[in-house]
Amino acid sequence: MPYQVGSFAVGNRLLPPEERTTQADPRRANAITSGHRACRGCGEALGARYVVDSALRASEGRLIAANATGCLEVFSTPYPESAWQLPWLHSVFGNAPAVATGIAAALKAKGRTDVRVLGQGGDGGTVDIGFACLSGMFERNDDVLYVCYDNEGYMNTGVQRSGATPPAARTATTEAVGDEPGNVFGQGKSAPLIALAHEIPYVATATIADLHDLEAKVERAMGMHGARYLHVLVTCPLGWGAEAHDSVRIARLATQSGLFPVFEGSRGDVTAVTKIRRRVPVEDYLRPQRRFRHLFEPELRTDVLARIQARADRNIERFGLL
Amino acid sequence: MDKPFAISLEVGSSLANKTGTWRTERPVYVRNTAPCASHCPAGEDPQAWLYHAEEGDYERAWRAIMEHNPLPAVMGRVCYHPCEAACNRGRLDEAVGINSVERFLGDEAIRCGWTISRAAASTGKRVLVVGAGPSGLSAAYHLARLGHDVEIHEAGPAPGGMMRFGIPRYRLPREVLDAEIDRILGLGVTLHCNRRVDDLTGVMRDGAFDAAFVAVGAHLGKRAYIPAGSAARMLDAVAMLRGMEGEQPPLLGRRVAVYGGGNTAIDAARTAKRLGAEEAVVIYRRTRDRMPAHDSELEEALEEGVLVKWLSTVRRADEGRLVLERMELDESGFPQPTGEFVELEADALVLALGQESDLGLLERAPGIEIHDGVVQVGPDLMTGCEGVFCSGDIVPAERTVTAPVGHGRVAAAGIDAYLRGARYEPEPAGPEASFEALTPWYYDDAPRTMRPRLERARRESTFDEVVGGLDAASALFEARRCLSCGSCFACDNCYGVCPDNAVIKLEPGGAYAYAFDLDYCKGCGLCMAECPCGAIEMVPEPI
Numbered sequence: 001m002p003y004q005v006g007s008f009a010v011g012n013r014l015l016p017p018e019e020r021t022t023q024a025d026p027r028r029a030n031a032i033t034s035g036h037r038a039c040r041g042c043g044e045a046l047g048a049r050y051v052v053d054s055a056l057r058a059s060e061g062r063l064i065a066a067n068a069t070g071c072l073e074v075f076s077t078p079y080p081e082s083a084w085q086l087p088w089l090h091s092v093f094g095n096a097p098a099v100a101t102g103i104a105a106a107l108k109a110k111g112r113t114d115v116r117v118l119g120q121g122g123d124g125g126t127v128d129i130g131f132a133c134l135s136g137m138f139e140r141n142d143d144v145l146y147v148c149y150d151n152e153g154y155m156n157t158g159v160q161r162s163g164a165t166p167p168a169a170r171t172a173t174t175e176a177v178g179d180e181p182g183n184v185f186g187q188g189k190s191a192p193l194i195a196l197a198h199e200i201p202y203v204a205t206a207t208i209a210d211l212h213d214l215e216a217k218v219e220r221a222m223g224m225h226g227a228r229y230l231h232v233l234v235t236c237p238l239g240w241g242a243e244a245h246d247s248v249r250i251a252r253l254a255t256q257s258g259l260f261p262v263f264e265g266s267r268g269d270v271t272a273v274t275k276i277r278r279r280v281p282v283e284d285y286l287r288p289q290r291r292f293r294h295l296f297e298p299e300l301r302t303d304v305l306a307r308i309q310a311r312a313d314r315n316i317e318r319f320g321l322l
Numbered sequence: 323m324d325k326p327f328a329i330s331l332e333v334g335s336s337l338a339n340k341t342g343t344w345r346t347e348r349p350v351y352v353r354n355t356a357p358c359a360s361h362c363p364a365g366e367d368p369q370a371w372l373y374h375a376e377e378g379d380y381e382r383a384w385r386a387i388m389e390h391n392p393l394p395a396v397m398g399r400v401c402y403h404p405c406e407a408a409c410n411r412g413r414l415d416e417a418v419g420i421n422s423v424e425r426f427l428g429d430e431a432i433r434c435g436w437t438i439s440r441a442a443a444s445t446g447k448r449v450l451v452v453g454a455g456p457s458g459l460s461a462a463y464h465l466a467r468l469g470h471d472v473e474i475h476e477a478g479p480a481p482g483g484m485m486r487f488g489i490p491r492y493r494l495p496r497e498v499l500d501a502e503i504d505r506i507l508g509l510g511v512t513l514h515c516n517r518r519v520d521d522l523t524g525v526m527r528d529g530a531f532d533a534a535f536v537a538v539g540a541h542l543g544k545r546a547y548i549p550a551g552s553a554a555r556m557l558d559a560v561a562m563l564r565g566m567e568g569e570q571p572p573l574l575g576r577r578v579a580v581y582g583g584g585n586t587a588i589d590a591a592r593t594a595k596r597l598g599a600e601e602a603v604v605i606y607r608r609t610r611d612r613m614p615a616h617d618s619e620l621e622e623a624l625e626e627g628v629l630v631k632w633l634s635t636v637r638r639a640d641e642g643r644l645v646l647e648r649m650e651l652d653e654s655g656f657p658q659p660t661g662e663f664v665e666l667e668a669d670a671l672v673l674a675l676g677q678e679s680d681l682g683l684l685e686r687a688p689g690i691e692i693h694d695g696v697v698q699v700g701p702d703l704m705t706g707c708e709g710v711f712c713s714g715d716i717v718p719a720e721r722t723v724t725a726p727v728g729h730g731r732v733a734a735a736g737i738d739a740y741l742r743g744a745r746y747e748p749e750p751a752g753p754e755a756s757f758e759a760l761t762p763w764y765y766d767d768a769p770r771t772m773r774p775r776l777e778r779a780r781r782e783s784t785f786d787e788v789v790g791g792l793d794a795a796s797a798l799f800e801a802r803r804c805l806s807c808g809s810c811f812a813c814d815n816c817y818g819v820c821p822d823n824a825v826i827k828l829e830p831g832g833a834y835a836y837a838f839d840l841d842y843c844k845g846c847g848l849c850m851a852e853c854p855c856g857a858i859e860m861v862p863e864p865i
Contacts, residue, residue, distance in 0.1 A: 008763065008764040008765070008766070009764045009813040009814065009815045009818075009854060010813065010814040010815045010817060010818030010819070011812075011813060011814030011815075011817070011818070012811075012812070012813050012814070013377075013811065013812035013813075013835075014376060014377065014802070020814065021814075021818065023814070023817070023818035024814040024817065024818060026827045026829060030823050032823075033335070033336060033337060033823060034336065034337060034341070034822050034823045034824060034839065034841075034842035035335070035336035035337045035338060035339035035340065035341055035842060036336050036339075036341075036822070037336075037339065037341070038821060038822075040344065040844040040845065040846035041821065041844075041846035041847070041848050042821050043821075045821040045822070046819065046820075046821040046848075049821070049823075076336070079331065080331035080332060080333055080334045081334040081335060081336045081338060081339065082333065082334070082335065082336065083335070083336035211818060237846075243847075244844075244846035244847060244848070245846055245847030245848050245850060245851040245860075246851060247821075247846075247848055248819055248848060248851065248852050249851060249852075252763065278763070
């Protein structure tokens, strides 16, 4: 019997508790507790809590996290405060995957097979600076779940471009000037597809807009051993120039436009995709974000919009999103 | 000072940092009126009772209806459900089948024998209700529950008014009507049938009544002048439908013409078909889009083989034949004669040109004003004569069963206030929950469940009910299609999407299922934006 909102909302009074999300549970861990200094409507604070609460449930609370430098660290742990509700290690910008590897190795040496390891960072620390460490962690198949919270730029240091910044987006280092304003087309990389190419046991993408999907992926990843990678799109109201209350909606539009494909893979192959439910043109996703304002003002850049739409269409076809 | 190397401060928690100070706006839980509720002429709140039906608590859902409307099984059959026309789900896929769920609940109550008891102790006040139609019965029900001593005087041989003597059995089986009326009488309401009130003041004085409610309905068919031969058979639709409740059904012949375009005209034509007429033709002056009859009624009639002559008036009636004139609409949509005449064979002409009330009983009561056949009343339905209230079809209203039920409830509130020495002020309606305030993404795709219909062959020859009811599983499914516009239904979205853990889940819930932790809420508004049903609003912080 379908419920009003059974498969989309966080919970529902009509659903049996075991079918509700971890976030619906009043005993959820709240891995990042209140009082952290993330911006209003921060998608990363939300995404990290979703992931870590779910991982804590799957590991029955026996979890250690290694965190790369970035927004997530800065807003959660200004010395001497911490918002984290689990054993948590600070690391430098580029070595979180290596630190996580070290923790896993130490646990193995001590025979603590019950304790699990989580590495996490933003797209700067993961896709760019920590990428060598991450690739090493993958190729050695270390027993770590590594999660990248992708907000498509170096937001902590003032919104600079990263290897995950989408084309045409304005950042402090890709200003909206010249004939091709914003970030250039044809650069950057897809970290999840590179992770998949390492033929590790599990790779998945997710967003803060589909909690059931995100939690199911964390749970699946936690049920496996070896190197696992989860890439979560998290909205940045500050860096993207979006309203704080729109964070979830914009992440949803990213998936429904096809610009952010949501999929799962294993050992080199894509094994499942989350289909688009209500397809929208890329304009619907771009318009509410000031980083793309130069595509609409002072004149409508239909040429650039067409190139972005072509990227979405390619994703839709390549991953079979419809 | 025995801290580890290079550590100078004690470990602290972010909880020390009260981020609530960042806020410029704060979220508040609200309860806005769902469109179904603001469009219900009977004053029901369908969203509120569907909430209980969603949980499968049918008795509680039924009791929530009964707070406003004592005739759910009747409503679930004859109401034209303006709630569904207003339903926000109609903009998503299809409107929630509110009417079919109401019927299910009404039938369930009859099946299970659920009853209602008086809510208040006896006041010793006596109230006279004139007329046992939907309005009078509704008022009697509410007045009895409020502890008053109610006596209904009904001119006809049985209670129900137009529900019994106007609406055919194939739309409203009489067992259903009787069951719901008996439940009202079970509250201790005294009913006198065949007791016509001609002198209201006299009856009130003789019976020591403290107040009266006049709900006589509109039982006189309007007439139009049609030149007719001496052998032409003409009768009015109200009398014809009333005749269906007598021992001898009216004799109409093989070919029956019905003149008019309202629901009564359609009822008359469908009844004529069932009485054996080979041809039943509705003659209407204008076009289909201007017809006052409800589309569903017309559609069912056409399915049963009723014919319609559009843009036609009856100019003359003779034995076995009518002369019709073709009309055309002018720019203002008013029908104008064309001078083109056609003949139509018809054994009987039924006039369904609207109804009027017999207001003779009010004429002698002091202070009552009647303009154009409409009794003037205040917002509490009190007339110019102290203690005399008036409703139903004799005050301006859409002529359905539902509006009078609502008037009966308002009149009961008005009378109750009057008897306590006060005046009833209807509460102003709260803001309506608009479609724009919803976040429809979260609702499952779920097209509505259709009610089964009687096959055509049986509809043409019998008075069996045409539209069937939903079974329990479909009723539950249909109830769960409700979007709960403007009222929290505990989906946990706000609790989940807050990046600051600033939503507290109350277990058990109070007036709301959640509360905001304003020590930490930064006022981002994500909870408001992601609330499926628009039950959270942002308000500016005071400066």
